[in-house]
Amino acid sequence: MTSQRVTITDVGPRDGLQNQPKILTIDERLMLVRAIATAQVPRIEVGSFVSPKAVPAMAGTDLIFDALAAQSSFQTPTVALIPNMKGYEFARDAGAEAVTMVLYASDGMAQKNAGMNMSEAEDVTVDILRQANQEGIQVIATIAVAFECPFDGPTDPTIVQRTVGKFLQSEVSQVVLADTIGAADPQQVRDLTSTLIKSHGGERLGCHFHDTRAMGLANVYAALESGIRHFDSSIGGLGGCPFAPGASGNVATEAVVMMLEQMGFDTGIDLPLLLDASDLAQTLTGAVSGGRSKVWLQTQLQKQAL
Amino acid sequence: MTSQRVTITDVGPRDGLQNQPKILTIDERLMLVRAIATAQVPRIEVGSFVSPKAVPAMAGTDLIFDALAAQSSFQTPTVALIPNMKGYEFARDAGAEAVTMVLYASDGMAQKNAGMNMSEAEDVTVDILRQANQEGIQVIATIAVAFECPFDGPTDPTIVQRTVGKFLQSEVSQVVLADTIGAADPQQVRDLTSTLIKSHGGERLGCHFHDTRAMGLANVYAALESGIRHFDSSIGGLGGCPFAPGASGNVATEAVVMMLEQMGFDTGIDLPLLLDASDLAQTLTGAVSGGRSKVWLQTQLQKQAL
Numbered sequence: 001m002t003s004q005r006v007t008i009t010d011v012g013p014r015d016g017l018q019n020q021p022k023i024l025t026i027d028e029r030l031m032l033v034r035a036i037a038t039a040q041v042p043r044i045e046v047g048s049f050v051s052p053k054a055v056p057a058m059a060g061t062d063l064i065f066d067a068l069a070a071q072s073s074f075q076t077p078t079v080a081l082i083p084n085m086k087g088y089e090f091a092r093d094a095g096a097e098a099v100t101m102v103l104y105a106s107d108g109m110a111q112k113n114a115g116m117n118m119s120e121a122e123d124v125t126v127d128i129l130r131q132a133n134q135e136g137i138q139v140i141a142t143i144a145v146a147f148e149c150p151f152d153g154p155t156d157p158t159i160v161q162r163t164v165g166k167f168l169q170s171e172v173s174q175v176v177l178a179d180t181i182g183a184a185d186p187q188q189v190r191d192l193t194s195t196l197i198k199s200h201g202g203e204r205l206g207c208h209f210h211d212t213r214a215m216g217l218a219n220v221y222a223a224l225e226s227g228i229r230h231f232d233s234s235i236g237g238l239g240g241c242p243f244a245p246g247a248s249g250n251v252a253t254e255a256v257v258m259m260l261e262q263m264g265f266d267t268g269i270d271l272p273l274l275l276d277a278s279d280l281a282q283t284l285t286g287a288v289s290g291g292r293s294k295v296w297l298q299t300q301l302q303k304q305a306l
Numbered sequence: 307m308t309s310q311r312v313t314i315t316d317v318g319p320r321d322g323l324q325n326q327p328k329i330l331t332i333d334e335r336l337m338l339v340r341a342i343a344t345a346q347v348p349r350i351e352v353g354s355f356v357s358p359k360a361v362p363a364m365a366g367t368d369l370i371f372d373a374l375a376a377q378s379s380f381q382t383p384t385v386a387l388i389p390n391m392k393g394y395e396f397a398r399d400a401g402a403e404a405v406t407m408v409l410y411a412s413d414g415m416a417q418k419n420a421g422m423n424m425s426e427a428e429d430v431t432v433d434i435l436r437q438a439n440q441e442g443i444q445v446i447a448t449i450a451v452a453f454e455c456p457f458d459g460p461t462d463p464t465i466v467q468r469t470v471g472k473f474l475q476s477e478v479s480q481v482v483l484a485d486t487i488g489a490a491d492p493q494q495v496r497d498l499t500s501t502l503i504k505s506h507g508g509e510r511l512g513c514h515f516h517d518t519r520a521m522g523l524a525n526v527y528a529a530l531e532s533g534i535r536h537f538d539s540s541i542g543g544l545g546g547c548p549f550a551p552g553a554s555g556n557v558a559t560e561a562v563v564m565m566l567e568q569m570g571f572d573t574g575i576d577l578p579l580l581l582d583a584s585d586l587a588q589t590l591t592g593a594v595s596g597g598r599s600k601v602w603l604q605t606q607l608q609k610q611a612l
Contacts, residue, residue, distance in 0.1 A: 185565055185568045185569045186524075186527040186565075186569070187527075187569040187570070188569075213561075213564060213565070213568075214523055214558075214561050215523055215565055217520055217521055217523070217524040218492075218523040218524040218526070218527045218565070220524070221492040221493075221524045221527065221528065222527065225531075252520075255519075255520050258519060259491055259492075259519070259521055259524070262491045262519075263491045263492070263493040263494075264493070
């Protein structure tokens with residue numbers, strides 16, 4: 001039996017760093033992106049083009065893209081998160097191969113995060129999609145608060161179903177369900193993802209979990225059971241959302257990779273090098289690594305090295 | 307729809323404390339047991355009757371039972387872990403309502419932990435069972451290293467299937483699959499538990515997970531999906547196994563309860579009082595609580611109190 005491929009996008013350099021108290025320099029951010037790429041992570045969200053006033057940690061993302069473009073050995077596909085058409089133009093001009101545009105499953109979060117309502121964010125995404133298709137740039141549509149919103153409470157799954165249906169009919173490369181504040185339980189994840197996969201298949205669906213309630217890996221497993229094969233995760237479990245109270249770190253890339261590989265999936269990722277990247281994330285940010293399985297993983301690797 | 311009941315046995319005062327560097331006094335151990343009982347946890351493994359030389363933290367378990375028996379308000383069913391017939395006699399004389407006898411799915415672990423092989427441990431359990439039935443004491447048979455052994459490697463599932471089958475045909479009150487070193491992934495758990503439930507039903511089957519690789523809750527979810535409705539867990543995620551290298555804490559009771567209740571199951575446990583017990587566990591042992599969702603839970607409770 002050929003093992004099934006699962007693809008990971010590491011969002012640590014964006015989702016991870018934007019919520020750390022310590023703001024990294026451009027060089028430090030580059031070091032982190034390169035370390036993740038060295039571990040053969042297949043795609044990296046390297047930064048966002050948002051207002052540097054709102055998210056100071058993401059100022060200078062264009063410089064990151066410039067430096068990576070100048071490095072011929074750097075071959076990892078890169079993504080930039082964008083909030084609107086202006087962000088898209090910045091990302092395009094910087095040379096991003098893909099952009100993540102954020103959609104919302106609640107008006108409360110759309111308003112707080114982007115100053116729009118749900119429907120306005122969809123309209124903006126449709127415009128960006130049209131432009132991006134002409135310009136050969138992939139668009140990932142990430143649906144924030146797909147399970148629960150810190151302002152509007154539990155999300156109505158039919159809103160998510162409608163949005164997913166609408167955008168999977170378009171030219172988006174992927175639709176990602178984001179549990180922005182880490183509120184979902186595995187039963188909710190299983191129910192929503194299996195319903196969506198029944199209607200649309202799983203090819204272009206992904207999931208993005210936070211580990212706020214320690215259910216991150218349980219949610220990854222539940223989504224896998226439904227047939228999801230794309231996941232966002234963050235090196236060292238760094239993460240959060242500056243506009244979502246109660247959000248803590250993303251599920252750690254090293255924890256997800258360990259579980260997937262043990263279950264017989266193929267991620268293509270080099271786990272020892274991934275742990276090096278996790279160590280670097282910890283050193284650079286001063287954050288205690290949220291990768292809860294790391295102690296165990298490191299012990300194992302030390303044993304193997306003996 | 308009536309919500310389904312899931313029953314939790316808190317093994318913190320036994321599995322949790324036996325592996326802490328700090329040895330608690332009898333009074334401290336009693337405080338912890340009482341705090342867990344106050345939170346309405348339906349069953350507590352309050353200690354073990356093993357050699358105090360091998361496990362000094364469990365010396366004086368008879369005094370714990372004496373004190374609980376003298377307290378008329380204490381109504382929570384209690385369990386004692388025993389390694390052999392001598393341990394059984396101590397537990398019976400101390401007034402334990404149930405005993406946990408350990409079976410093994412590997413000879414390596416049986417030898418290290420009990421100085422017997424698998425088959426000898428089964429014979430001892432059969433003898434104890436005969437005696438316990440006459441004396442009105444329940445026997446829980448816990449199969450150690452049901453997924454992987456630190457000495458013999460991955461466990462052959464057919465060994466577990468055979469042992470479960472044999473003991474479910476006897477008068478044991480429950481057979482518990484223990485992932486002693488926290489090595490299982492949710493796919494393994496799903497496969498083994500669904501096979502067992504197909505043959506035997508789930509009524510008298512339980513699971514006992516450690517969070518070594520951060521997959522504790524994912525494994526609980528996988529077992530729930532198969533139909534398991536009994537779980538061991540440990541207050542504050544305290545735990546480990548003194549004879550199993552690489553074992554870290556049990557899955558935290560507060561994390562399991564939170565996930566179960568959010569998924570609509572009924573545990574009958576008072577979560578705020580459970581967090582108080584977890585705080586106490588942390589204060590008494592000096593261990594950093596392994597209950598990874600606790601920060602989030604406490605924030606929520608503070609919010610509700612405002």
